[in-house]
Amino acid sequence: MGRPRLIILIRHAQSEGNKNREIHQTIPDHRVKLTPEGWQQAREAGQKLRGLLRPDDTLQFYTSPYRRTRETTEGILETLTSDDPDPSPFKKINMKVYEEPRLREQDFGNFQPCSAEMERMWQERADYGHFFYRIPNGESAADAYDRVSGFNESLWRQFGDDDFASVCVLVTHGLMSRVFLMKWYHFSVEYFEDLRNVNHCEFLIMKKQKDSGKYDLENNLRTWSELRRERAAIKAKEDKELTDTGKEKEPSKAEKQATTPAPPRKWGGCPQGCNHGKNFKIRRDLAELRQHDENCAANGHTHTPPETNGTIASRRTPAKRVQGPNNSDDDSDDPRGRAPPQIDVTRAQEDIVSSPDGTPSFITIEDRLRSVSTPLKSNFLRTGRDFGGTYSGHASEEEFSENDARERLAAKAARVKSGERNGTSLNSREPSAVRHAHANRLGDAPNNSDQGSDGGDEAEDLDKAEKEDKSIRGSVY
Structure with a gap:
């Protein structure tokens, strides 16, 4: 239908x-x-x-x-x-x-x-x-x-x-x-x-x-x-009939009320009145400070110092600064009465640590390299660059070209071999060691398991580093 x-x-x-x-x-x-x-x-x-x-x-x-x-x-x-x-x-x-x-x-x-x-x-x-x-x-x-x-x-x-x-x-x-x-x-x-x-x-x-x-x-x-027009027409007709007969029309109740202007209705707020302010009073000092702020804003005056009844913002207690070991000022006391923690950030170059406060790392460089040698086969469990879930933060193939990767790995292998030939400990604080051996991004010390070994073939080291890099490309390490 x-x-x-x-x-x-x-x-x-x-x-x-x-x-x-x-x-x-x-x-x-x-x-x-x-x-x-x-x-x-x-x-x-x-x-x-x-x-x-x-x-x-x-x-x-x-x-x-x-x-x-x-x-x-x-x-x-x-x-x-x-x-x-x-x-x-x-x-x-x-x-x-x-x-x-x-x-x-x-x-x-x-x-x-x-x-x-x-x-x-x-x-x-x-x-x-x-x-x-x-x-x-x-x-x-x-x-x-x-x-x-x-x-x-x-x-x-x-x-x-x-x-x-x-x-x-x-x-x-x-x-x-x-x-x-x-x-x-x-x-x-x-x-x-x-x-x-x-x-x-x-x-x-x-x-x-x-x-x-x-x-x-x-x-x-x-x-x-239309209803209002009909009523107006009826009223006009009645007025005309009264005028023709010479009689005066007595004003109706509605017309009498219309002569007395009614106050406009006020809507919003609380219907039937309210008592919300019965148990609430604004603090006198806050009211004075608020009025002071408004006067300053209206007159363009600057705020007075806290000692002379300034604004609300100027009367707030300034926050106490906690100075670190690298700050030149004296250390301030903790608001709770405790001394600020002394953090030695240089320990990241001496010990195998993962944070500046000395917390030891449970994952050594040997463990990481061992996991790299046997990469996970599941695509759903690959660790990303930001240490997130599957491919979280994983770099795209376009981000690193093969030439850039080879150059970076060659420079890295050269720095490591230079430190080994000089016989310096990677954990020592000698300038040459600091210059050639760097702590990784987690603050752990470089791997020193291969110290004392012969130089070996540079091409072999380069291939090994390249294989290692491909296994952990995009990783946080």
Whole structure:
């Protein structure tokens, strides 16, 4: 069938919450049921829908999961499929009824507060704007618009099914009906806020045009601006009649109140007053310093010294510096009464250590070279340059060319061989040893296991160093 020929939006029938708003203080909104009058409205809506349909029409219903909308759908189906007074061509077995949570009413929070607070909230909502005002612990109409947007897209995709019904009926709520039309017809926010609510069980009929395939809204939506113009026209007519008869019109109660300007309402802050400052007082010295800062900033003055009641920042106790062995100043005492630690960074050149405070390393150079000679075969366990996980910090092949690697390794092998031929200990503190043998990046001493050996072939040393470098390329070592 494709797209339906009719899309009909129906607001639920009268509910107990429409007659008495205070029940929302004790009954969740989704559990509010229909009144006896509401049930009658739902049955009448079924008879009206039956008169709009053709005998060969197929129907598909989408209803909000709230109780009042589900009961409205039941009342509609009761008379739509009834054989009283005439046999009905529409049977429940041939209809599809879906509950659609995205068609639920705007969320007004959980249990609502007292009537006075709700009235204050409705006034605040009217002044702020019905579309963007978010109910405390609830939704705004803009939030409901997002839900309806998703439903419209889903509905439009279902129109592509060949077996889709010829008439689509949406049983929803007043605000959601207006939001649905706003999304479908691209109403502006100003026009949406000017729209008046839909009556109970009122039909909003969207009919598909044969030529364009678009849906035209057959209803004339009521707006507040039109209502104000109608009332102004009635008032002008009454004033003219009084003028013709020569009688003076007695001012109404609303006109008397209009002559007395009412103070503007103030929103925001704490409703019904507050006592948040009852147990809180700002410190006097902080208030004075803050005022002093503001005066200095306004007059462009510089801050006075701390001894003469300076600013907040200038009155703070300066932080104590902890001097290291390389600082020229005297060491300051620790704030907790302890002397600062004396760290001898030169021990990294004498002992096999991994940190300046003398903590011995558990990984010697021999262990590292031994692990290099048997590299891991798993690609998932390779150590990266920053000692991270798999290939973490691993250098790309483009970062080091073969020529650069050979030159670097040749220079490294030459420095090591020079130190061995001179017979100097790699752990000694002689200038030549310091110049030719360097501690690695972790602060460990160079390997001295090969000291005293003959020079050997330089090419063989170069190949060995190259093989070693390829095994640990990109490593932190």
